[in-house]
Structures are given as C-alpha cells and as structure tokens.
Amino acid sequence: MNLAINCEHYLKGDCRSCQWLEKNYGQQLQEKEQHLEKLLSAVKFSEENYLSPCQSSLTHFRNKAKMVVSGNVERPILGILQDPNDSQSAVDLCDCPLYPTQFQAIFPVLKDFIARAGLVPYNIKKQKGELKYILLTQSQYDDDVMIRFVLRSEIKLPLIQREINGLLTKLPQAKVISLNIQPQHAAILEGEKEIFLTEQQVLEEQFNQIPLFIRPQGFFQTNPLVAEELYGTAQQWIKDLPIHRLWDLFCGVGGFGLHCAKILQEKNINIELTGIEISPSAIYSATLSAKKLALNNVKFQSLDVTKFSLDQNQQPDLVIVNPPRRGIGKPLAEFLNQLQPHFILYSSCNATTMAKDLTYLANYKIEKIQLFDMFPHTEHYEVLTLLTISSDKK
Incomplete structure (x- = not known):
C-alpha cells in the first residue's frame, strides 16, 4: 500500500481519520479542484479568475x-x-x-x-x-x-x-x-x-505580523501555515480597493478583519471595522488583538450575525463572511444581495454550502477564487472568493 505519508496506524487499520492517505498529494489536490469547479458551474465563473491552490505541508501541520x-x-x-x-x-x-x-x-x-x-x-x-x-x-x-x-x-x-x-x-x-x-x-x-x-488565559499567535489570540472555547484554524496564507491573501486582494467601512461577519478571533483593517490604515485610509461573532471568547481575543495593534474605529461584538446584519441601515463597502460549515444561509445571502456592498469576501470551509449561497448572491460575480488545502489527506478544503457587484447592478 503506497501512502502519501508513512502512518503505521493507517496501515494497521487503527485510525482512518485521513481518508485520502492512499492518494498521492497531487491527486488529492486535483480531486479537490475538480470538486470546486463542479460546484461553481452553476454560478458566474471563469477559469481565468481561478488561482493556483495553496498547498499544505503533509506532516506536522496541525497546531x-x-x-x-x-x-x-x-x-x-x-x-x-x-x-x-x-x-x-x-x-x-x-x-x-x-x-x-x-x-x-x-x-x-x-x-x-x-x-x-x-x-x-x-x-x-x-x-x-x-x-x-x-x-x-x-x-x-x-x-x-x-x-x-x-x-x-x-x-x-x-x-x-x-x-x-x-x-x-x-x-x-x-x-x-x-x-x-x-x-x-x-x-x-x-x-x-x-x-x-x-x-x-490566552495563547498568542502571529500571522503576517498580526497578533491573534487563542483562548479556550474560541475557534482557531488548525493549520497555521495555510491559515497565514489565507489571511495574507485576503489582505492583498482588498488593499487597493476603495474601502472605508467593512463588516467582518462570523469573525472568530478577527483574523480577516484585522488583516484588512491594518493594510488599509497603513495606507492612511480612514476605515471603520465592525466584527460580529456569537462566541464571547472569540470576541475577547479579537478585541485584544485590535488593542495591541492600536487600530482606530474597530469594534468587535458578540451578537448573532444575521440579526445584526438585518438591523443595520448603513451600507458597508466590504463584507467579509467566514461562516461555519452550514454557510451564511438564504436570509443573510438575500439581504446582502439587496444591500449591495461593493465587495464581498467569502471564506468557506464547505464549498457545497458556499456554492448554494452564491446562487442567492445573483447581483455578484466572482472576481477571484483560490483553494487553500487546510485539511490534507481528507476531502475537506478551504476556499476564498472575492465577489464584486456586477456592472449592470451598480
């Protein structure tokens, strides 16, 4: 049996958590890309918008x-x-x-x-x-x-x-x-x-010189090297866009919002960031990061994301969504579609639900999309998508 990595537990049949261990890494990536492309066939998508996948280490990548x-x-x-x-x-x-x-x-x-x-x-x-x-x-x-x-x-x-x-x-x-x-x-x-x-009570991590804090009962990515690439890519994608007000929904410990806010403020752009997450523990960590970075006009709140969004009457320039596996859901997707922020940055750990959400975001087109192999040796992966409002909807 040829395995992508040497694992005695898999060979013995003791542990099969890495379901794809018998596939070489190239095949794993190819099948994930094919799966993503098939899901996106129902939405506005061009292969030229698809960037090469971000690869992972094959061993010792979990934190x-x-x-x-x-x-x-x-x-x-x-x-x-x-x-x-x-x-x-x-x-x-x-x-x-x-x-x-x-x-x-x-x-x-x-x-x-x-x-x-x-x-x-x-x-x-x-x-x-x-x-x-x-x-x-x-x-x-x-x-x-x-x-x-x-x-x-x-x-x-x-x-x-x-x-x-x-x-x-x-x-x-x-x-x-x-x-x-x-x-x-x-x-x-x-x-x-x-x-x-x-x-x-917190463990400090740093991605791209952004301090993030790991705390009990707060979600944190398990593959730090790929997560650092994910956040850094989001930062680069938005740094030259006309953004002043941004929402970071399902913000967790604030990784996406803090990366975006920092790069914009470094360019002397006055920004207003609001991060929303249901977990008080994650909000505690995000607020700690914002204070350490001395960012202005940044606020993180422990609230239900959909309820917060539907209660707002201001239009953000950028909405970041990083939902759990269930996706953002039809009510929030349809609301964002009508709200029409200029840009939506969608990070997903479940491309199937993301593809469904994209069908409700009919006013948007995919500007960029990239697969991040956060979970080698399994069928799971992360995907980052930058959506822009269609020219005929402006």
Whole structure:
C-alpha cells in the first residue's frame, strides 16, 4: 500500500481519520479542484479568475490535538476510540504524524500527571470516571502551548491544584492550563464552565505580523501555515480597493478583519471595522488583538450575525463572511444581495454550502477564487472568493 505519508496506524487499520492517505498529494489536490469547479458551474465563473491552490505541508501541520482519554489512571491512553461507545476500542495516537514534533515530549508528561492527580479516565459504558479529553494547542509564533483537561466534574480540582506546579516545572512552555467541565454523558467535546489554573488565559499567535489570540472555547484554524496564507491573501486582494467601512461577519478571533483593517490604515485610509461573532471568547481575543495593534474605529461584538446584519441601515463597502460549515444561509445571502456592498469576501470551509449561497448572491460575480488545502489527506478544503457587484447592478 503506497501512502502519501508513512502512518503505521493507517496501515494497521487503527485510525482512518485521513481518508485520502492512499492518494498521492497531487491527486488529492486535483480531486479537490475538480470538486470546486463542479460546484461553481452553476454560478458566474471563469477559469481565468481561478488561482493556483495553496498547498499544505503533509506532516506536522496541525497546531492542535484532541485526545480522547481512556485506559486506566496508571496507564492512560490518549487518542481515539474506534467505537465511540466502547472505551475498550482505544487507540493511542501520541505518535500521530500530523501533530507538531514537540508534542512527542509533552504527551508522556501529561500521562504522568494524570496518574499523579488521580484523573480516572471516563468509561463510556459504565459512565464512571472523570477525565474525558485532553485538548492541546501550540502557537507557531513562540512554541508555547495551551492544555485543557475536559472533566466530568470539579471533584478532582484539589488534587490537580496540588500537582499543577510540578506540571509547570516539567512543561515551562505550558502558558495556559485550564479545566473544562462537561458533565453530560454525550458526545459533546466541552462544557460551558472553564476553570483557569494559570494566570495567563490566552495563547498568542502571529500571522503576517498580526497578533491573534487563542483562548479556550474560541475557534482557531488548525493549520497555521495555510491559515497565514489565507489571511495574507485576503489582505492583498482588498488593499487597493476603495474601502472605508467593512463588516467582518462570523469573525472568530478577527483574523480577516484585522488583516484588512491594518493594510488599509497603513495606507492612511480612514476605515471603520465592525466584527460580529456569537462566541464571547472569540470576541475577547479579537478585541485584544485590535488593542495591541492600536487600530482606530474597530469594534468587535458578540451578537448573532444575521440579526445584526438585518438591523443595520448603513451600507458597508466590504463584507467579509467566514461562516461555519452550514454557510451564511438564504436570509443573510438575500439581504446582502439587496444591500449591495461593493465587495464581498467569502471564506468557506464547505464549498457545497458556499456554492448554494452564491446562487442567492445573483447581483455578484466572482472576481477571484483560490483553494487553500487546510485539511490534507481528507476531502475537506478551504476556499476564498472575492465577489464584486456586477456592472449592470451598480
């Protein structure tokens, strides 16, 4: 069997998360491009507007590990469950080739900490135990890490507090450590309550000299090198356009809006940026970035995107949308189509829903489009599209 990368877990059949691992990378990219072109056949699209795809590294490209904890407290297993309802089907993935090489030294320390703090892995069938997941994130900017322990309750908090200094001594790069409390017996990754065990609560990342902050319960791209290219491309696409007022909808930690606002303000253009995102944690991070950049007339708010948009009576020059997999949806797409901002920058992690949204944006044409391979070895990809109002609609 010829694999795109060497993975013993795939060869053994232990893990098939990388469904396309048997396809060489050239074939993976070709099939993604063909899929995107087929989806776009129903909208105004010219091949000359299509830019070459942004490629990814094939290994060590992820900045995050989401590890199911199973086994026993003395010998915990960090990885996945082949059967989501059976803790006995655990596969240890500490040597997954997608993770940063630095994680190799961190996982053994975490396993030792689990034993020292008595964090009994949660048993799904018996509905007993405490520790459900460990979520590990690294910043490519300075290699600092964030560690989150997802627990069923707070009962182990005193033992964790007793052992935390030892963990910090062994892992000085662990700048943010927290407990997330998820009491439900359900396939839910995290709960609402977050207990910080470190004074620092955010992990700093930098893309294109733009500081961005990773915080628990806030979305952040998992492929930082491709994400940096994505944000940088958006910045270059809009820097010479006549833009003064912009909305960044589904803004997350503000990556797109901050990149665009910074390049425009560097050209002495008076801009007004409004970023909207439902997650308060993400808004906290975006606001922190704006303050660090000393950007003027920038405001981030935790609101429902559609409700915010429909309540506005001002027309922005540029609307940035970076929705979840469901897309922006018909009501918002039709509203933007009637509002007619001069430009729409659409970043999508699901080209199928994006293509559907584009059919509602009938007043627009595709000016530029580029595929970003954020998720190698799978069928998934990110796509960035610049839409301009059709000349007959101005």
